[in-house]
Amino acid sequence: GAVVSQHPSRVICKSGTSVKIECRSLDFQATTMFWYRQFPKQSLMLMATSNEGSKATYEQGVEKDKFLINHASLTLSTLTVTSAHPEDSSFYICSASGANEQFFGPGTRLTVL
Amino acid sequence: GENVEQHPSTLSVQEGDSAVIKCTYSDSASNYFPWYKQELGKRPQLIIDIRSNVGEKKDQRIAVTLNKTAKHFSLHITETQPEDSAVYFCAATPYGGSQGNLIFGKGTKLSVKP
Secondary structure (H helix, E strand, C coil): CCCEEEECCEEEECCCCCEEEEEEECCCCCCEEEEEEECCCCCCEEEEEEECCCCCEECCCCCCCCEEEEEEECCEEEEEECCCCHHHCEEEEEEEECCCCEEECCCEEEEEC | CCCEEEECCEEEEECCCCEEEEEEECCCCCCEEEEEEECCCCCCEEEEEEECCCCEEEECCEEEEEECCCCEEEEEECCCCHHHCEEEEEEEECCCHHHCCCEECCCEEEEEEC
């Protein structure tokens, strides 16, 4: 199957700093990527839909000014958590749409101290 | 918007027994229903999916059934093995088929006892 990578896999930061997470489709072009957040022992919650060359579409309750999404190319989408706080600590997973299924990245574990 | 309910939240079976997980969805426009297996700290892995023009699909020990009228779909795992232990998520896409945004159920933690 297609490969989606995420970087970094794990990040620890201080409260108030910004963190950028990259999501790359390695062997296919993805016009649409999705960002999910998963708290411990909970399900994946869709945060936003990232479309190449246009503004992201955010789900209700997700602050667009706090979670900045940029999909500058057909293989790269980035999520920037601005002014991170401890409650933003979570597992962030991206996915990219292939022809017949979605492919998930390995996830990024964010811990905000 | 779409809402996906999943039951049970936990399921414990003996090795060799069958396991069934059920999901319901609210949006009749949803047309793609994948099932994912997620091990702790890892990405979800697609194990089987079904589209709205099909009522049942089977892949070795795994099968999925879809009842569009009742808006529910189920995952069936036969001859369970300890390595089947994981969290399983159902999902539905209200539009865009397999390329649309996924709305997940809350997950079922399956434990298979040897």
